[in-house]
Amino acid sequence: MRETTSILPLSAEDLSFEAGGKLLVSQLRFAIQRGGLTALLGPNGSGKSLTLRLCHGLIRPSAGRVAWGAEKGVLAGVKRHAMVFQKPVMLRRSARANIVHALAAAGVARAERQERAVAALARFGLDALSENPARLLSGGEQQRLAIARAWSLRPELLFLDEPCSQLDPGATRQIEEMLAALKAEGVTLVMATHDMAQARRIADRVLFLHRGRLVEDSPAASFFTAPASAEARAFIAGELLW
Amino acid sequence: MLARRGFILTLGAALTLSSAVLAQDARPLAPPAGSDAGTHFITVASTTSTVDSGLFNHILPLFKAKTGIEVRVISQGTGQALDTGRRGDADVVFVHARASEEKFVAEGHGGPRRPVMYNDFVLIGPRSDPAGVKGSSDIVAALKAIQTKAVPFVSRGDKSGTHQAELALWKDAGIDLAATRGSWYREIGQGMGAALNTASGMNGYVLADRGTWLSFKNRGELDIVVEGDKRLFNQYGIMLVNPQRHAHVKQAAGQLFIDWVLGAEGQKAIASYKIDGQQLFFANAADGNA
Amino acid sequence: MDVSAAFSAAIDLIIGLDPGFLGIVRLSLGVTLSAVLIAAIIGLPLGALLALSRFPGRGGVIVFVNAMMGLPPVVAGLVIFLLLSRSGPIGFLGLLFSPSAMVLAQAVLVLPIIVAITRQLTENLHGEYREHLASVGLTGFRAIPTLLWDGRFALATAILAGFGRASAEVGAVLIVGGNIAGYTRTMTTAIALETSKGDLPLALGLGLVLILLTLVINAVTYGASRAGARFAG
Missing domain, CATH: 3.40.190.10 (Periplasmic binding protein-like II)
Known part of the structure; x- marks a missing residue:
């Protein structure tokens, strides 16, 4: 029964999302296998964030479905995929309490929560800020805390929605290092970004979205050197010109 | 953490006080x-x-x-x-x-x-006595004068004993309020104290029981103008x-x-x-x- | 009227620590705090439920609750009076002319304020938290405890507003409490009584004491919630 030990693969099966009569995500088909960092790349409005939310189950597709290796990405009653948002959602509590809250919500036993929260803070170098009000942390610290909080839930798959778009280069670098470490640890990462340079630095695979459609699905190396689609070529060229 | 403690303390204090009040209804x-x-x-x-x-x-x-x-x-x-x-x-x-x-x-x-x-009722009015009834012991004549001169008169208008007594006295005076009342007759629909306060404020006449009048403190220009009429007795x-x-x-x-x-x-x-x-x-x- | 007489009456009341007066203050505070507490216990979750639920007629309910913030106290008092009267549907409880009846009437007055403000605050906070809470599994009404706890310092405002309405009102407690000396006489009904006795300085003196108490309670709550809000960021 090897299949039931993982929530992966994740498959988008003709995934569509419509709002206000507009088709915002159209018939996406892709699969996420275990390991690596997949970048959902594309300009603003291409449907990257919506795709992440559809996969994470925050919104329901208008058509198609998201299939998991284990039903809904839940293994032994534990949801094994988590999400980090573009603007970190910080509860009005201490850094540690933010993690404890997420663990409690996920049904982790009371005795275990503190221990896991402390471990998560230590893991991401936040121990000194443990008792600080989360909302008074800097932008970079907040995003690190958001990742630590997601990590404490022991996800097999972590969705990240533009996690660095509001950060300065130093903080961005820290986050990218953290993501690399997570990948090395075996966490599968799916990250939406419009920053081609970032995708080039850390992605193993690129899903290129344009106007809600999946235009290209390539290994990162070949995507940047020899994009197959005209849209991707234009995007890369545009970015280079920038 | 201090803020949190203060929050909980406040809550605790509120709980204690309120349970004390509610317990009062159920005390031994x-x-x-x-x-x-x-x-x-x-x-x-x-x-x-x-x-x-x-x-x-x-x-x-x-x-x-x-x-x-x-x-x-x-x-x-x-x-x-x-x-x-x-x-x-x-x-x-x-x-x-x-x-x-x-x-x-x-x-x-x-x-x-x-x-x-x-006890007895007394007619209270301004010392200047615009109706010219001061010193009389004939309540009926006094009411007639007030009505004729259309001097402000404050009525309780609240179905109280005093109000009913007042209505009976108008009747004794042969005055049909429904027909003759004008803006001089002011029904306030409140208690004796409020009526006295109103009369004090507008320098009007008002029928009051002597007890309330004696303990009333905001007299202003008011004084007793008519008293001692048998019809003013209040059982x-x-x-x-x-x-x-x-x-x-x-x-x-x-x-x-x-x-x-x-x-x-x-x-x-x-x-x-x-x-x-x-x-x-x-x-x-x-x-x-x- | 002599305002300085009112101030000296107020000072006499406070310095004299007359047991009758202290009883009135204790009862006023007790009744109002109980009413606010009950209204908060009901109103906070109710406001949050209203913020998070979607049903036909929800807009109408919100308008109704907002309108009830302006419910005249005498009307609330009259309704409670008719309910609690021996000839009314729950007259058998024998609660009319008791502190419990006053608590009930004030709770009715305070409830819409707490529900309305809680709804607004919770809705705003939910807008910010919704995706994260859903991500960690707190969907729908399961988000309520988090929202109420994180909104606690802002919600203190709702509770203070309720407290203000309850402590200032006289119409409802006068009708359902009966202003019985030593039993249901509160600051406000005592003020009404002293006014009707024409003892305006004493009435105003009582009013000054009431304002002072309200000030103290507001200052303490404001201070605590400011400190808390600073902490919560």
């Missing part, structure tokens, strides 16, 4: 007096004149000292007090409007009605709310209070109440016709 009962087991209080619906004049503050401690029963007095106009009795929200009614009281008894809401005491009656209609009425304790008020002790207590050396109420429980 004093030993029973009379045969209503567990009775430690009765509710009496009475009038603003008896409460505002301070009479109850004078006599109730004496009753409590003797019987251990606390008397809770609601002060309302006579009409309202009788309604409170009709609904069964009081055990005893202690008011001053004989006709209404007799109707209350006749309808079976309570009784029998027993006379307790009387108080007391009656038990019918326990056959309202099973919860504390019959024994209520009757104990009535008997005490009508008895030698209560009558003496009433007669001994004075403000500035003036006696306010004249006990007359023995007067069968009152």
Whole structure:
């Protein structure tokens, strides 16, 4: 029964999302296998964030479905995929309490929560800020805390929605290092970004979205050197010109 | 963490205080007096004149000292007090409007009605006396003058005993208010104190019971202008709310209070109440016709 | 009228520590705090439920609750009076003319304020938290405890507003309490009584004491919630 030990693969099966009569995500088909960092790349409005939310189950597709290796990405009653948002959602509590809250919500036993929260803070170098009000942390610290909080839930798959778009280069670098470490640890990462340079630095695979459609699905190396689609070529060229 | 502690402390303090208040309604009962087991209080619906004049503050401690029963007095106009009795929200009614009281008894809401005491009404008016009635002891002539000269007159307008007495006096004066009233006649629909405050504010005339007038502090330019007319006598009656209609009425304790008020002790207590050396109420429980 | 007489009456009341007066203050605070507490226990979750639920007629309910913030106290008092009267549907409880009746009437007055403000605050906070809470599994009404706890310092405002309405009102407690000396006489009904007795300085003095108390309570709550809000960021 090897299949039931993982929530992966994740498959988008003709995934569509419509709002206000507009088709915002159209018939996406892709699969996420275990390991690596997949970048959902594309300009603003291409449907990257919506795709992440559809996969994470925050919104329901208008058509198609998201299939998991284990039903809904839940293994032994534990949801094994988590999400980090573009603007970190910080509860009005201490850094540690933010993690404890997420663990409690996920049904982790009371005795275990503190221990896991402390471990998560230590893991991401936040121990000194443990008792600080989360909302008074800097932008970079907040995003690190958001990742630590997601990590404490022991996800097999972590969705990240533009996690660095509001950060300065130093903080961005820290986050990218953290993501690399997570990948090395075996966490599968799916990250939406419009920053081609970032995708080039850390992605193993690129899903290129344009106007809600999946235009290209390539290994990162070949995507940047020899994009197959005209849209991707234009995007890369545009970015280079920038 | 300090903020959190303060938050919880505040909550705790609120809880303690509020439970103390709610517990008050359920506190252990004093030993029973009379045969209503567990009775430690009765509710009496009475009038603003008896409460505002301070009479109850004078006599109730004496009753409590003797019987251990606390008397809770609601002060309302006579009409309202009788309604409170009709609904069964009081055990005893202690008011001053004989006709209404007799109707209350006749309808079976309570009784029998027993006379307790009387005081008298006085006509209050501005010292400048624009109606020219000062010093008279003829209330009917005074009212006629007020109406003729259309000088401001404040009426309680609240179906109270005083209001009913006032209406009866207009009738005695042969004045049909419905036909002749103008802007000079001002019905305020409130208690005696409010009526006096209004009269003081507009320098008008007003019919008041002497007790409330004597204890009233915001007199301004007002003074007594007419007093001593027999028609100004104001009889108080007391009656038990019918326990056959309202099973919860504390019959024994209520009757104990009535008997005490009508008895030698209560009558003496009433007669001994004075403000500035003036006696306010004249006990007359023995007067069968009152 | 002599305002300095009012101030000296107020000072006499406070310095004299007359047991009757202290009883009135204690009862006023007790009744109002109980009413606010009850209204908060009901109103906070109710406001949050209203913020998070979607049903036909929800807009109408919100308008109704907002309108009830302006419910005249005498009307609330009258309704409670008719309910609690011996001739009313729950007259058998014998609660009319008691502190419990006053608590009930004030709770009715305070409830719409707490529900309305809680709804607004919770809705705003939910807008911010919704995706994260859903991500960690707190969907729908399961988000309520988090939202109420994180909104606690802002919600203190709702509770203070309720406290203000309850402590200032006289119409409802006068009708359902009966202004019985030593039993249901509160600061406000005592003020009404002293006014009707024409003792305006004493009435105003009582009013000054009431304002002072309200000030103290507001200052303490404001301070605590400011400190808390600073902490919560």
